[in-house]
Amino acid sequence: MDSNNNVPVKGVTNVDINKEMREAYLQYSMSVIVGRALPDVRDGLKPVHRRVLFAQHELSNTHDKPYKKSARVVGDVIGKYHPHGDNAAYDTMVRMAQDFSLRYPLIDGQGNFGSIDGDSAAASRYTEVRMTRLAEELLADIEKETVAHGPNYDDSLEIPLVLPSKFPNLLVNGSSGIAVGMATNIPPHNLGEVCDGAIHLINNPECSIDELIERIPGPDFPTAGLIAGRAGILQAYKKGRGIITLKARTEIETKKDHEEIIVTELPYQVNKAKLIESIADLVKEKTVEGISDIRDESSREGMRVVIILKRGENASVVLNRLFKFTQLQVSFGIIMLAIDKSNQPVTFDLKSMLEAFVDHRRDVVTKRCIYELKKAQERAHILEGLKKALDNIDAVIATIKASKEANQAREALMDKFQFSERQAVAILEMRLQRLTGLEIQKIIDELDEIMKQVNWLKFVLADVKEIYKIIVGELEDIKKKYADKRRSEITGDMDDLEDEDLIADEPMVVTITNTGYIKRINTEEYRVQKRGGKGLKGMETREEDYVTDLFTASTKTQLLVFTDKGKVYWCKVHKLPLGNRTSKGKAIANVVQLAAGEKVKAILPVNEFSENKYVVMLTEKGIIKKTSLDAFANPRQAGIIALTTDLEDQLVAAKISDGQSDIFIATKEGMSIRFNEDDVRGMGRSARGVKGITLAKDDIVVGMQVIEKDTKDTLLMVTSKGYGKRSEVIEYRVQSRGGVGIITQKTTDKVGNVVGTLKVNAAQELILSTDQGQVIRMKISDISVLGRNTQGVRLINLDEKQEFVSGLAVVDDEDKAGEEIH
Known part of the structure; x- marks a missing residue:
């Protein structure tokens, strides 16, 4: 009886059920992992x-x-x-x-x-x-x-x-499987590219994964299709795991009264019949509208699914929704998990997977050479015996004839001529026709060839470099025999299913009001007027609301939205509500998730986040800071810190620069300073910055411009009473950062204080906006070029209660971006 008062039963062993289940399941899982999955x-x-x-x-x-x-x-x-x-x-x-x-x-x-x-x-x-x-x-x-x-x-x-x-089949054909607690999903690749990668690895064992990626750019699926973006590929090749997006290849055909979407290639493992059925269901449920019929015209010539649209429907818009809601676009999760030579599951990167194959081939070729050497030496031994027997043929025949039986003849040959047993057997089995002169020469020639092979195999086995040469030669032969062209095309990155190619590239005017309403308006809404006119009626605003910002950008431009608290948010122009001159727009809080109490102070249009460009930021107290543009490349819905400000200070301007320009700062009381951008070192996003200008007691900064070398632009000053002027850049000498600066604008009760500065040229036009929504558009060339210490000319006729708050230079060339007045 044991400690638990259990009576022992013959032939029965008591076990701990928990321990037994754990061990049994572990054995089962390893069996599935290694033996099946x-x-x-x-x-x-x-x-x-x-x-x-x-x-x-x-x-x-x-x-x-x-x-x-x-x-x-x-x-x-x-x-x-x-x-x-x-x-x-x-x-x-x-x-x-x-x-x-x-x-x-x-x-x-x-x-x-x-x-x-x-x-x-x-x-x-x-x-x-x-x-x-x-x-x-x-x-x-x-x-x-x-x-x-x-x-x-x-x-x-x-x-x-x-x-x-002979070739890296795991990469070439891929594999998928679900084991216990783990899974693998390795995509197929192009045979020629994989062979090139393996050859490069053999010739350059210390090569980087990036070098291998140059030769193996990505998966190559049997059903072709498009691979959207390289980020997932790079992650999978370097870390062993990654997610890629696969898209169908489509074309748009225009018929007489409608358009058709033609699908010619599908993502890997997508069932065509189920895809067509799912599209039909979406049309029935009105999730996707505008489709009148679907036809499967696939044949031996290839795949062809025709999606017929209703009259007047935009094929690009319909296709975009199909990508979003159907398997015309799918995600493929790459998991490069496999069993290594020690029978253990391992997650491989691209290089280690190729290394495992190369190591395997080295072992195979080495064992093959050893086998062939053994066989060649055995054959050479037999041939040497035959040759020796032919050289002494008469004595050999006499010895055989004198023997009573085969065993005796074999022993006699071994004793008299020192043949080995195998040689003696071969001699006894030799046919009489081998005694002809031609057959004798064949034996001699074969022996010479065999000895050459033996020497070559010994040379190969003595130097692993020769083994690798053989492997490279075999890979080149495989590539020559079986490689074909890549099927899957690798395209640019996706943007959350929003195909920007479907959006027309148009210039827009973007306006923001004091209470935070934003909209985009087609620039054609504003007709050009003469300087001094009354202007058109712009945005409908409440008495306490007015336009505070107005600028232009393409519909495809990424906007960096800077707030007075020093934070930056992201937004695409095409996501802004489209309105007209008199519409109110949409609350910016519904477009960008601003924190409580934040106000937008600068919006920068960006098409590419380059590390060679910078964002220059300036506060109301004259603190300036420069940060690399690529530090703002990763959008976050909640925004990030761009500048750390003091409690009594706030951001007033942000500009993009090339790192080699001059900085121009203007203040409310008409002072300005120009200094070289090199005076401001690059800083991280959360840094505070350095002093850009020394201000008088009640003065504040109102604007900043980045002045490129050898520019022919002029500097425009605009005041609160609607006056403005242009001055040559050369009138502002370069000073040291942090000084009090020089006068840039006479400020009086008549003209008011400076509210903004703008860098302009004569080919541009200017849009002006008042705090009550009055808007005027004029040619820059109509504004006089005057000296620094002048009051300027009237740009817009204002009522007594109106003040100018914002302006914008609109470039004639639609491919160039405008600049805003802050």
Whole structure:
């Protein structure tokens, strides 16, 4: 009786159920991982695939022999090597024969092997198979003791534990599988590119993953299609995991009264029939509108799905919604997990996966050379005996004739001529026709050739570099025989399913009011007027609301939105509400998630986040800071800190510069300073900055401009009473940062204080806006060029209660961006 008062029973062992379950499940999981679900990194095959190919090899079911019934092969697989159901083995064979499942099929199938529409293959008794030529390269030299073998499920036969594999099949054809607690999903690749990558690795063992990516730019799927972006590819190749976006290849055809979307290639593993059905359901549910009919016109010539649109529908808009709601666009999660040579699951990066293959091939080629050397030496030994016997043929024949039986003759030859037993047997088995002069010469020539082979094999085995030369030569031969052109095209990155190619590239005027309403307006809404006119009626504003900012940008431009608190937010122009001159717009809080109490102070249009450009920021107290533009490249919905400000200070301006320009600062009381941008060192996003200008007691900064070298622009000053002037840049000498500066504008009760500065040229036009929404557009050339210390000319007629608050130079050339007055 044990401590738990259990009476022992003969033949029964008491165990801890928790411990037993843990150990049993661990054994089961390892069996699934190694024996069923995950491929071997060396040959890229799971056990069932390996057994299917080996069974065909044993049946001599090669590409140059007649097809054999699939049922015959399946029978051999499950009867000899794979103790599972016949459906499992046949389904494996079917997939290996489908050119839409494998980039390079390993089985040549005859009959119905299914379709991309999800049709099932015919029964195994109806279809026939044989290996493809490429599959035979996986098994080449298997009879030369190149790979380890192990017993089959009943210990009656020996089966290979891995195939010799002349090419990196795991990358070439990919693999997918779900094990216990882990999964693999390796995409297929182009054979020629993978061979180039492996060759480069062999020739440059210390090469970087980036160098390999130059030769293997990304997956290459059998169904072609588009791969959107490289970020997921790079992550997968460097970390072993990544997500890529696959898109169908589509074309838009214009008919007489409507447009049609033509689908010619689908993402990998997308069922065409189900895709068409899902599109029809979306049309029925009115999730996607504008489609009148769908036709599948696919044939042997290729895929062709025609989506017919209703009259007047925009094909680009409909296509964009189809990408969003259907499998015309899918995500492919790459997990580069495989079994390594020690039978352990490992996540590989691109380089380590190729290294594993190269190491395997080195072992295979080394073992093959050892095998061939052994066979060559054995043959040379026999030939040397035959040659010696022919040189002493009369004595040899006499010795044989004097012997009563074969065993006695063998012993006599070994004693009298010092032949080995194998040589003596070969001599006794030699046919009399070998005694002719021609046959004797053949033996001598064969021996010479064999000795050359022996010496070469010894040379190869003595230097691993020669082994690698052989591997490179074999890879080059594989590429020459089987490589084809890339099918999948790698395109630019996606932007959350918002295909900006569908958006017209148009210049827009963007306005923001004091209470935070924003909108975009087509620039054609404003007709050009003469200087001094009354202007057009602009935005409808409440009495307490007025326009505080107005600028231009393309619909595709990324906007960096800077607030008075020193934070920056992101927004695309095409996402802003489209209005007209008199519409109010939309609350900016519904477009950009501003924090409580924040006000927008600057908006910068950016088309590319370059590390060679900078964002220059200026506060009301004259503090300036410069930060690399690429520091703002990663959008965050909640915004990020761009500048740390004091409690009594706030951001008033932000500009983009090239790092080699001058900075011009203007103040409310008409002072200004110009200094070289090099006086401000680059800083991180959260830094405070340095002093840009020393201000008088009640003075504040109102604007800033970046002045490029050798510019021909002029500096425009605008006052609160609607006066303005242009002055030559050369009138402002370059000073040291932090000084009090010089006068730039006379400020009086008549003209008011300076409210903004703008860098302009005569080819531009100017839009002005008052705090009550009055707007005027005029030519810059109509504004006089005057000296610094002058009051300027009237730009806009204002009522007594009106003040000028904002202005903008609108460039005639639509490809150039405008600049705002702050």
